[in-house]
Amino acid sequence: AxxxxxxxxxxxxxxxxxxxxxRISGGRALSGSGPKxxxxxxxxxxxxxxxxxxxxxxxxxxxxxxxxxxxxxxxxxxxxxxxxxxxxxxxxxxxxxxxQGLAEFEARSQDRQLRALQRKARKLGLQLVAA
Incomplete structure (x- = not known):
């Protein structure tokens, strides 16, 4: 230990x-896997x-x-x-x-999805309103 x-x-x-x-060259990932x-x-x-x-x-x-x-x-x-x-x-x-449990994972997932939607709305010039 x-x-x-x-x-x-x-x-x-x-x-x-x-x-x-x-394995990155020029900012792009190269094909193939890493060493075994x-x-x-x-x-x-x-x-x-x-x-x-x-x-x-x-x-x-x-x-x-x-x-x-x-x-x-x-x-x-x-x-x-x-x-x-x-x-x-x-x-x-x-x-x-x-x-942490399944409820914590679901809460994080929902929060991540909400932030992604807000980002997309801002990019399109829109605003999300909670219903």
Missing amino acids: DLSRFSTSQQFCSWLGLAPPT IHNHAGQALKQAASNARNDKGFIGASHRARLTRMDTSCAIKATAHQLARLIYSMLTKKQAYVE
Whole structure:
């Protein structure tokens, strides 16, 4: 449980092989995937993430939302990355995980959708009025 050799959660996720690829040239993402990293802890997190589909909590809801907008392997890797960041935070700050629940995910999702609608309305020169 000694994570002192990783100064940030990004370094920890990269070591696990769960960081998103950063192959960018000229501001555009290059095709192909990043290097293949075989890490047993990363593989275990991917298995946990694939089982998160059936979870009734915040992580399960965020995984199901990812599945609607990306393919299965990318969604599993993104959820495993989320789990790795949580684990790094819990181990370095010595705090227990607090489940936020499905209601919190729905509230965040609604707030995000409302802000997106307001942005679009401002762009079109309109104003949203609550009914």
